[in-house]
Amino acid sequence: MLAYNIRIAVKSLRRNPVLTAIIIGGIALGICASTTFTTVRHMFARDPLPGKSDRLFYVRMDNWDPHAPYPTGDGGGKPIPPQLSFRDATALMRGSNLPLHQSMAFQSALTVYPDPKMARPYSETVRVCTSDFFPMFDVPFQWGGGWGRHADTTPEQVIVIDDATNQKLFGGANSVGKRVRLDDREFTVIGVLKPWRPFIRYFDVFGNFVAPPDAMYVPMSLTRPMLLRTTGNSDGWKTIPLPPGAPPTPQQLFDAFIESDIDFVQFWVELRSPRDREAYQRFVDGYVMEEKKHGRFERPLHNELTPMMDLMREFGVVRPEITAMAAISVLFLGICALNLTGLLLSKFLARAPEVSVRRALGATRGHVFLQHIVECELVGLAGGTIGMLLAVGAMRFIGKLITTTSVIGLDAEMIFAAVFLSLGAGFLAGLYPTWRICSVQPAVQLKI
Amino acid sequence: MEFGPIIRALRRNQIRFVLIVLQIAITLAVVTNAITMIHTEGKKMDRKSGFDDDNLLWVRTRPFSPAFKEQAYRLNVVGGDLRAIAGMPGVVSVANTNFLPWQGGGSSGEVAVSGGDGSKFRTQEYTTTPAILSTLGIKLVAGRELRESDINDNAGATDPSTVVISRSLEKLLFKGESAVGRQLLDGGGIDNVVGVFDPFYNPYGWPIHEYCVFYAGHVSRRGALYLVRTQPGAMKNVVSLIDKRMLQVNDGRSVDLQTISDIRDRYFAGSRIVRGGMTAVIILIILVTGLGIVGVTSFSVTERRKQIGTRRALGATKSAVVRYFLLENWIVTSAGLILGLAAAYALNVLLVTKTSGAKLEWPFLAGAVALLWAQGIAATLVPALRATRVSPVVATRGV
Numbered sequence: 001m002l003a004y005n006i007r008i009a010v011k012s013l014r015r016n017p018v019l020t021a022i023i024i025g026g027i028a029l030g031i032c033a034s035t036t037f038t039t040v041r042h043m044f045a046r047d048p049l050p051g052k053s054d055r056l057f058y059v060r061m062d063n064w065d066p067h068a069p070y071p072t073g074d075g076g077g078k079p080i081p082p083q084l085s086f087r088d089a090t091a092l093m094r095g096s097n098l099p100l101h102q103s104m105a106f107q108s109a110l111t112v113y114p115d116p117k118m119a120r121p122y123s124e125t126v127r128v129c130t131s132d133f134f135p136m137f138d139v140p141f142q143w144g145g146g147w148g149r150h151a152d153t154t155p156e157q158v159i160v161i162d163d164a165t166n167q168k169l170f171g172g173a174n175s176v177g178k179r180v181r182l183d184d185r186e187f188t189v190i191g192v193l194k195p196w197r198p199f200i201r202y203f204d205v206f207g208n209f210v211a212p213p214d215a216m217y218v219p220m221s222l223t224r225p226m227l228l229r230t231t232g233n234s235d236g237w238k239t240i241p242l243p244p245g246a247p248p249t250p251q252q253l254f255d256a257f258i259e260s261d262i263d264f265v266q267f268w269v270e271l272r273s274p275r276d277r278e279a280y281q282r283f284v285d286g287y288v289m290e291e292k293k294h295g296r297f298e299r300p301l302h303n304e305l306t307p308m309m310d311l312m313r314e315f316g317v318v319r320p321e322i323t324a325m326a327a328i329s330v331l332f333l334g335i336c337a338l339n340l341t342g343l344l345l346s347k348f349l350a351r352a353p354e355v356s357v358r359r360a361l362g363a364t365r366g367h368v369f370l371q372h373i374v375e376c377e378l379v380g381l382a383g384g385t386i387g388m389l390l391a392v393g394a395m396r397f398i399g400k401l402i403t404t405t406s407v408i409g410l411d412a413e414m415i416f417a418a419v420f421l422s423l424g425a426g427f428l429a430g431l432y433p434t435w436r437i438c439s440v441q442p443a444v445q446l447k448i
Numbered sequence: 449m450e451f452g453p454i455i456r457a458l459r460r461n462q463i464r465f466v467l468i469v470l471q472i473a474i475t476l477a478v479v480t481n482a483i484t485m486i487h488t489e490g491k492k493m494d495r496k497s498g499f500d501d502d503n504l505l506w507v508r509t510r511p512f513s514p515a516f517k518e519q520a521y522r523l524n525v526v527g528g529d530l531r532a533i534a535g536m537p538g539v540v541s542v543a544n545t546n547f548l549p550w551q552g553g554g555s556s557g558e559v560a561v562s563g564g565d566g567s568k569f570r571t572q573e574y575t576t577t578p579a580i581l582s583t584l585g586i587k588l589v590a591g592r593e594l595r596e597s598d599i600n601d602n603a604g605a606t607d608p609s610t611v612v613i614s615r616s617l618e619k620l621l622f623k624g625e626s627a628v629g630r631q632l633l634d635g636g637g638i639d640n641v642v643g644v645f646d647p648f649y650n651p652y653g654w655p656i657h658e659y660c661v662f663y664a665g666h667v668s669r670r671g672a673l674y675l676v677r678t679q680p681g682a683m684k685n686v687v688s689l690i691d692k693r694m695l696q697v698n699d700g701r702s703v704d705l706q707t708i709s710d711i712r713d714r715y716f717a718g719s720r721i722v723r724g725g726m727t728a729v730i731i732l733i734i735l736v737t738g739l740g741i742v743g744v745t746s747f748s749v750t751e752r753r754k755q756i757g758t759r760r761a762l763g764a765t766k767s768a769v770v771r772y773f774l775l776e777n778w779i780v781t782s783a784g785l786i787l788g789l790a791a792a793y794a795l796n797v798l799l800v801t802k803t804s805g806a807k808l809e810w811p812f813l814a815g816a817v818a819l820l821w822a823q824g825i826a827a828t829l830v831p832a833l834r835a836t837r838v839s840p841v842v843a844t845r846g847v
Binding site: 025123237238334347 | 604
């Protein structure tokens with residue numbers, strides 16, 4: 001029965017190829033535009049760690065200038081420094097065992113000296129972080145793993161590298177246990193990541209959040225011994241004065257930087273429950289009250305624990321223009337559906353005499369309904385398929401504009417949505433014309 | 449005019465025309481709001497830096513040779529680089545600086561006027577060798593440019609430095625008085641202002657896009673950075689040769705290049721997506737709605753072959769038949785546009801409140817209405833002309 005209906009639907013579509021092309025083309029364009037722009041929005045807006053992100057909290061403390069609040073940007077933003085100073089983050093990390101995981105991190109750069117047979121020395125971005133960074137952000141390992149908590153207090157020259165670096169340095173083999181020189185020290189590889197390219201760099205949404213994750217990871221405890229400086233953003237309003245006279249030595253510059261109220265460390269905690277969140281907020285507030293006694297934190301008490309998705313919203317990961325585009329593209333699909341209704345209505349009504357003959361020969365309204373709705377769905381599916389293929393091309397292009405190292409693609413969720421949308425559009429658009437053709441009075445049409 | 453018969457005919461095919469009316473209404477709403485978005489993004493992209501962006505190249509060196517730990521060695525290499533780059537054919541000017549236009553940020557600090565009321569102002573701050581103004585292609589408007597002799601590579605934290613500042617910063621700090629010869633206080637020491645330049649615009653996270661202090665100095669500590677200005681059209685040639693020249697000066701380092709036009713393109717990637725996407729949506733929507741009108745009018749022509757034949761037999765001219773269909777479409781389109789004006793405003797209010805979009809402007813609305821009228825006429829004309837080919841003989845055939 002269905003096969004028969006599909007056959008006559010195809011016949012009907014082939015009878016007027018130009019009209020069929022217009023109908024299918026209209027649906028295809030609607031599906032292409034709406035899928036493309038909603039997917040682009042979805043790439044930015046989706047939860048990067050589903051089921052976990054609401055337990056991850058970003059910690060901020062207002063250690064800014066007592067005379068003026070932290071300056072806010074053009075697009076608003078909160079008057080609180082976005083990062084912590086090294087000393088405060090370290091103190092928080094040591095001061096509480098409430099969080100399941102806690103991650104301190106900043107970005108730096110080190111010079112890599114590969115085997116001279118493989119490559120010339122080169123400079124590479126490094127994330128300087130604590131051991132919990134890997135389990136907290138579900139970083140996928142190919143071989144080995146991160147370092148233990150002991151390396152957070154005692155410096156160890158160990159390193160985790162990403163897949164691309166492993167290809168470059170070791171030809172892609174399991175390199176756990178191998179050695180590599182960074183700056184003037186020898187490091188032991190203890191973990192190799194799988195190829196890993198989240199669209200949003202969710203653990204660091206400041207600056208270029210569509211950048212790829214870092215190539216290498218070293219323990220935070222090496223910051224002081226190696227005089228590591230951040231290559232990311234740093235904000236400060238007060239620096240410890242340098243000794244006057246002779247030009248300061250690198251060690252003096254480093255000490256002033258690291259002990260000052262200069263904020264460059266990103267600090268995340270994973271808390272088990274809302275009760276723990278309240279308790280942790282009390283802990284942070286308590287720390288600041290204690291520091292106030294020593295003349296620091298002169299501004300009013302203001303500390304924030306922000307869940308991951310809220311932080312992404314606050315830092316404008318989803319640009320409002322992208323949301324507006326998605327909304328407009330869905331309206332565009334609406335226009336395509338209206339257009340389809342108009343065309344199908346004209347097409348079906350022109351066929352009234354033919355349908356009347358079928359009805360007179362014994363076809364029920366149900367038969368006629370099925371025949372026409374099958375035709376509508378066929379059109380919807382054909383348009384949807386072409387539209388999705390067009391969307392894949394369009395997204396490749398848009399992806400290139402956003403970042404050169406990642407491709408925006410359809411995921412299962414979006415494909416499902418597109419199939420549903422095209423079937424839904426076909427059905428909704430076809431419903432009225434089909435109902436009209438079903439209610440045709442055979443007697444009126446057959447009278448000659 | 450055949451208003452009466454047209455309205456009566458429209459009533460008989462209510463739903464079909466209601467669909468077209470709705471379609472045109474939504475089309476108008478989408479087109480006007482899409483044009484507004486394109487215009488808003490365009491305004492952002494039209495903001496000029498004031499620099500010779502298209503002929504600027506950024507060069508970053510990252511040393512790996514341990515010899516770079518010595519300041520004297522580094523400065524010697526910077527001197528060699530500056531001479532080598534300046535001597536290349538096609539290069540206009542080069543500066544050793546940590547300023548990079550269009551990266552969406554940079555470095556900033558707070559300064560106060562020496563002898564002023566002590567209030568501090570945030571401004572962008574960069575270190576540079578003297579050739580910065582000619583490299584960016586901006587003008588000195590007062591005082592003098594920085595000189596080699598202004599640079600003190602062995603300055604302590606509290607030693608004075610020599611600076612030039614942007615005219616907008618001069619206005620902010622000195623309220624109309626000249627900054628030349630005055631002094632600024634930054635965190636460490638005193639800055640002697642010797643010159644003022646204009647224009648300067650570099651978008652920053654904070655509203656300090658036009659405020660800038662250039663300190664005389666070298667940038668070498670963590671790898672020397674350069675801005676290079678080429679003659680128009682010479683960029684390709686310079687890009688292909690510059691890293692070899694620099695590795696001849698010293699090969700204990702890596703060299704990467706980026707043109708400022710690429711960096712600016714990346715800065716505006718979001719705006720380009722919105723502009724491109726919305727332009728595509730406008731074109732497609734007009735196409736789809738146009739094809740829809742062609743389709744529906746074609747059917748109504750086919751359906752009314754007999755009536756058209758009868759009218760022709762009774763003496764109606766071909767132009768009267770065309771006029772009938774054009775008028776019918778004009779009525780439908782206009783109804784759609786009236787409804788569309790309301791829809792456009794409703795959508796705009798939604799976009800303004802929910803996504804901080806820009807308000808609709810009258811000229812765009814008028815333009816979109818004119819566009820859709822023209823589209824309606826164009827789309828009706830094809831089937832209407834086909835209707836004129838219906839022969840009066842049709843009236844005599846069948847019933």
